[in-house]
Amino acid sequence: MRKHRGLSIIAMLVFAFLFIPLFIIVVTSFGENPTIQFPIQGFTFDWYVNVFETNSLIESFYLSIQISLLATILALLVGIPAAYALARYSVKGRNIMKSFFLSPAMIPGVVIGYALFQFIVIQLQLPIFQGLLLGHFLISLPYIIRVVGSSLDQLDFSIEEVAWTLGSTRLRAFVRVVLPNIQAGIFASFMLAFINSFNNIPVSQFLSGPGVTALPTSLMNYIEYNYDPTVSALSVLLMVGTVVLMFIIEKTLGLAKIS
Amino acid sequence: MTYVDLKDIRVSYDGKNNILKDLNLSIEKGELVSLLGPSGCGKTTTLRVIAGLIEPNDGAFVVDNKNLTRVPVHKRNFGMVFQSYALFPHLTVKENIGFGLKLRKEDKTTMNQKIQDILDVTGLGELGDRYPKQLSGGQRQRVALARALVIEPKLLLLDEPLSNLDAKLRVQMRIEIKRIQQKLGITSVFVTHDQEECFSISDRVAVMNNGVIEQFDKPEEIYNRPKTEFVARFIGFENFINLTKQGEQTYTTSEGHVLKTGHRWEDGKQVATIRPDDIVILPNGAEQRTNVIPGKVVVRTFLGKSYQYEVDTTVGKILVNGSKETAYPSGEELLLYFPEEKLILV
Incomplete structure (x- = not known):
């Protein structure tokens, strides 16, 4: 294929534009100066140590892990049966429901955050932890339904019917035959939903409260008062974590299959 | 003795249109019965009801004098492919x-023994540890068959099991299925839209159309004596001639040609049909009887084993197969002879 110079240059520029800010963050996390600075003077791992010594960050990190994990597991428990019903049976208004389940992924985050704030905090007056959990459950659900749904769409349901004819009850056939064959989709949806929930700012921002703060929110609070490279260090750690997760997905399943 | 009995089965998805209408079918023990028909005729629905x-x-x-109508699928013990x-x-x-x-x-021991036995019967021998995606189409077919048979089912149900195989393998596999079915003496229902496949393998054939069984008979009977126009058309009768009754076994066409058949007139039947192969082209100038x-060739096509002519006659277009030796050009005047015993009333 003929190379097109102009296009290559544009592609390089876009890549640089995306990559340079990240690169700068990585570099600043190693600077000795207590304010964020680029280029850096000196080299230190102190800020990484500081991440682990800053209680508010560590606590909210654990909270975020907890919330995201629980929310994603709940979303799996609800989302897999929902996706199954949508794929398997001609449920009335199936297409409308499919687009409805996608809607949280299309509506601006602030709007969802605000709506959930209205509903969960003002109307239901749920405790903060439960509220946060419910919010994250809701934003995770579309990922589960979509990704598991697309796995199910590719599944030949006659394998389920064959299992019935061989003597399986419906539940047993679902567990023994359907689930093992959508494993990849379930795992992928779990990863995507988890990462999305963990990184989500608007919903966490609206639903966090005294003593219960998700990591992105604490991070922003921290920046307001201390503009030091700890934030950069934490960002680098999060990026590395995400990249490792994505790498695992890619290696075990292949991202191409998921989209 | 009747082993499987479907009585007045009606299936409707929307409450208005019936997919199956009062369908009745009785199958004897050890028989292989085919459901034959075009897509949408209800044959697969019938199998799924079973x-x-x-x-x-x-x-x-x-089945076996037990009413299974409301027994759920996992308690029926039928094998399905x-x-x-x-x-x-x-x-x-x-x-x-x-x-x-x-x-x-x-x-475990009985199980392994049964698995090994069925692997041998279906000729899968050494393939036991492979995964399905490592198998060819024919091998997958055998595994599906083995899996259905190993549970010693009361009934074996086959839903177009050969349609995903290439032509050569299809012939091989249908012989194989017949062999195994006879060896195990298992009552089977086979769904297909391919008449050759169906005739070769079945003890009896139910030809279906629009949710109704049009004819249920031995393959030879259906091939030679279709009872309805639909069945005749489906199994390759191409020529249909409207008749008026004259005397016992004598009829006239609208143009006054006299036709005789070896078959008796039944009420409501006034169409005669014949296969293109069964019509004889008489030498020109042969005596009228x-x-x-008489007719005139409109189109000639080459079929390999013979020529096919579309002949324009006073009773409409007639398709005739003629020998390869003589090729009549279009426009040629021909005399078509309809042998009495080949002319069927439907």
């Missing part, structure tokens, strides 16, 4: 075959 995958709106389904084979992709051949045995809580209609 399997228990569809519950009929009305009617009864009886699907068009897509439906092998479990995450299990090996042995695990696929053992799936039903495991549910029956067989002990009964069962002869």
Whole structure:
């Protein structure tokens, strides 16, 4: 294929534009100066140590892990049966429901955050932890339904019917035959939903409260008062974590299959 | 003696249109019965009713004098082979075959013995540890068959099992299925839209159309004596001639040609039909007599084993197959002779 110079240059520029800010963050996390600075003077791992010594960050990190994990597991428990019903049976208004389940992924985050704030905090007056959990459950659900749904769409349901004819009850056939064959989709949806929930700012921002703060929110609070490279260090750690997760997905399943 | 009995089965998905209308079918023990028909005729629906995958709106389904109409699919103990084979992709051949045995809580030794036996019967011998995606189409077909047979089912149900195979393998596999079915003496229902496949394998054939069985007979009977126009058309009768009754076994066409048939007139039947192969082209100038209609060749096509002519006659277009030796050009005047015993009333 003929190379097109102009296009290559544009592609390089876009890549640089995306990559340079990240690169700068990585570099600043190693600077000795207590304010964020680029280029850096000196080299230190102190800020990484500081991440682990800053209680508010560590606590909210654990909270975020907890919330995201629980929310994603709940979303799996609800989302897999929902996706199954949508794929398997001609449920009335199936297409409308499919687009409805996608809607949280299309509506601006602030709007969802605000709506959930209205509903969960003002109307239901749920405790903060439960509220946060419910919010994250809701934003995770579309990922589960979509990704598991697309796995199910590719599944030949006659394998389920064959299992019935061989003597399986419906539940047993679902567990023994359907689930093992959508494993990849379930795992992928779990990863995507988890990462999305963990990184989500608007919903966490609206639903966090005294003593219960998700990591992105604490991070922003921290920046307001201390503009030091700890934030950069934490960002680098999060990026590395995400990249490792994505790498695992890619290696075990292949991202191409998921989209 | 009747072993499987479908009585007045009606199936409707929307409450208005019937997919199956008062369908009746009796199958004897050890028989292989085919359901033959074009797509949408209800043959697969009938099979799914038998399997228990569809519950009929009305009617009864009886096997061995037990009413199974409301018995759920997993308690029926029927083996089923699907068009897509439906092998479990995450299990090996042995695990696929053992799936039903495991549910029956067989002990390990008996189970392994049964799996090995059925692997031998179906000629899968050494392939037990492979996964379905490592098998060819024909091998997958055998695994699906083995998996259905190993549970010693009361009935074997086959839903177009050969349609995903190439032509050569299809012929091989249908002989194989017939061999295994006879060896095990298992009552079977076979769904297909391919008449050759169906005739070659079946003890009896039910030709279906629009949710109704049009004719249920031995393959030879259906081939030679279709009872309705639909059946005749479906199995290759191409020529249909409207008749008026003259005397016993003598009829006239609208143009006054006299036709005789070896078959008796039944009420409501006034169409005669004949295969293009069965019409004889008489040498030009032959004498006019009964069962002869003159015509003019419109189109000639080459079929390989013969020529086919579309002949314009006073009773309409007639398709005739003529020998390869003589090729009549279009425009040629021909005399067509309809042998009495080949002319069927439908």
